[in-house]
Amino acid sequence: MNNIVKRYIPQILVILFVVLIFGFLTLNAQTNMDNRGIDFGFGFLSQESSFDVQFSLIEYSGSDSYARAFLVGLLNTLLVSFISIIICTILGVVIGVARLSSNYLIKNSAAWYVEFFRNIPLLLQIFFWYYAALRALPMPEKANAWFGVTYMTVKGYYIPSMVWQNLNIFLYSGLAAIIAIIVLRYYANNLRDTKGKQIPVLLYSAALLIVLPLLSFLFGGVSLEFEIPELKKLSKISYIYEGGISLPPELIALVLALSLYTSTFVAECVRAGIEGVSKGQKEAAASVGLTPNQVLKLVIMPQALRIIIPPTTNQYLNLTKNSSLAAAIAYPDLVLVFAGTALMQTGKAIEIVSITMLTYLTISLTIAAIMNWYNKKIEIKEK
């Protein structure tokens, strides 16, 4: 009896407490909305949004619905996260490896890089790039070409766009190359296991990846042209580049700040991962006669990755969540387009803020679930 009381009373009290809080809040919201004449509902999503978005990956204009505006914002968020994740991974791996270098200068430069970018609030870094650094760039008419065809100006970064003919054949050839590589790997593994013969899989794979798409250019009728941005005079003093792709300065500032900031955390993960593999593993592998490359590939990396990947994914998630700071410099991401402009226009605070939060929550929880599954899979199974 005593046990049952101890077990159920606290639970009932807690549930009651939570229910009461939610009930109280809902009741207040109900009365408040009744008083102000606001009704709750998601019908506004299909209404015409009648605002414009500066930068969009899909066709969008003011006559489209709020739901489409939401999609525009979501895609912009994903775009900036995707680019930043790629850059921060490359930077992070380089810096993380550099921190373990035996070279005093490299080790310390890398350490200072980490200390420097990690300890300045991200928002300040975004502001610095956007309001200070990128504003110092030249006007379009005075810009020098980078790599001959791209222009970094105060109005954004202009890069050539690709004009494809028969793009699908090119993609098929790439797909064929990947399939061929998988078959090759399988065959090579088989050969190694049965006959003990080694073939340079990496070299063959690289060759396949280059040769097959090249063939598609020669025989498949695929052609690629670059549309290079050209300077055009709008009025007496106003110039602009036409053609190609223009990346707005907001996007550049955001990518720079996010990737530099997150790369420091990725670097720490990489360092911890490589340091986490015990020295004995390396020595044992070398003593069985593996070459240094094989030691790295077959012994060190699989173990280091096991330590590196979970915290790094966490950093990617943080990056995606941090990309919401875009709102501070008016990059049209999910928060700015939806929780900013759309909320202003419709006044549907509860609906819009909940949708925005749920979107981020869904992204986070999905990736977290995948990570949990992956961690379970790669866990070392001790007997």
Added chain:
Amino acid sequence: MQILNFLKPNRDNIKNYSIIGSFLVLVSLIDVISNAFLKINLTFFLPGSLTTLFPLIIGLIGLNMMRIDYSGNKKLDLLNKNINTNNFNALLTLVILFSIIKALPQSLSWMIFDATISGDSKDACTGTGACWTYIKVWFRRFMYGMYPNEFHWRINTAFILVIALGFVGYFMKENLKKYLALYYVIIYPVIAYLVIYYLISGGSFGLQWVETGAWGGLSLTFIVSFFCLIFCFPLGMIFALGRRSNLPAIKYISICYIEFWRGVPLITVLFMSSVMFPMFLPEDFFMDKLVRVIIAITLFEAAYCAEVIRGGLQSLPRGQYDAAKSLGMGYWKMHIFVILPQALKLVIPGIANTFLALVKDTPLIFVVGLAELAGMLALAKTNPKWLGFAMEGYIFASIIFWIICYAMSKYSYNLEAKYKTER
């Protein structure tokens, strides 16, 4: 790199080789330095691209000539071991050295030699360097926001009082030490709140009322992070215990809470506190914006705190629980006297990191219109009398935040090292 082999020294001729090698490195350094500082190109007779590569090539040959496994000369061995283990390392060494030398004169002259600090208006800044006058004139605004100038002593006094009260634990008598946790978790926050309320807000004791809208600058950053810090810790502890509980209702409510806050960005939480939260309050109940923001950040950081504390709870060996239970301790006794003291000691570095993240997150309150340091910078930047000094402002703010955060992270490393040895 086989070609360079004839340049390899051996034990016998290392002396000559190292002299020639260091001479070559010296030449390359002199070339770069004269190029960067004096704008003199010593290698003007070489064709364009070779001029820029000249110091690199000369330096590489020099370092290659000095490289030897063991020479007996301590300094040379130290040099070889640290920056000159192979050609790739030597190249990186030179590239880093040269880029530092190349960047120095520009940044130094911008930040120090050509910079202005005298005067008190924009006209003083005529040079090509930074305009620190801007920072000097706006300094009080950056520190105290729109808080009236004549009352700044109130903020200072309040901060000194709060910090002094925080150190009480160090001077407490031995027999009172058992109440330390009680003091920090309950009494201290209340006193700190009263101090800040009566001194900074004013309104009584003859102090003029200053509304929170006027608060700002770095002092607001401190106020927000201080309150979030002291509130999120106990809250995090509750949810950590809740998540480890074997009562399903409590466990799942805690999990939902933690996962929800960890899954959303802080900026949406702040949006929620400013536009959505007022809808959920009783009609004529007014809650100050600053209070709402502090609540929002506290709830948010408590989830992160909870996860860190849970890590500590999980890493305690089961024996501790069993031993406590076998002594006949109940749930609360066991946790208060046995589990939590050990677990909290373990997670101090993690908690310090969470607090560091909290401090770095406070500038975000700018998006709901509270002008702390980043917000004041944005205001100052758009002031028509002071246009065009964004760079100086952000560098100033970055330096301040960097010092705070770096000190905190170093402190957490120290704590980590300290508690590692004790176990």
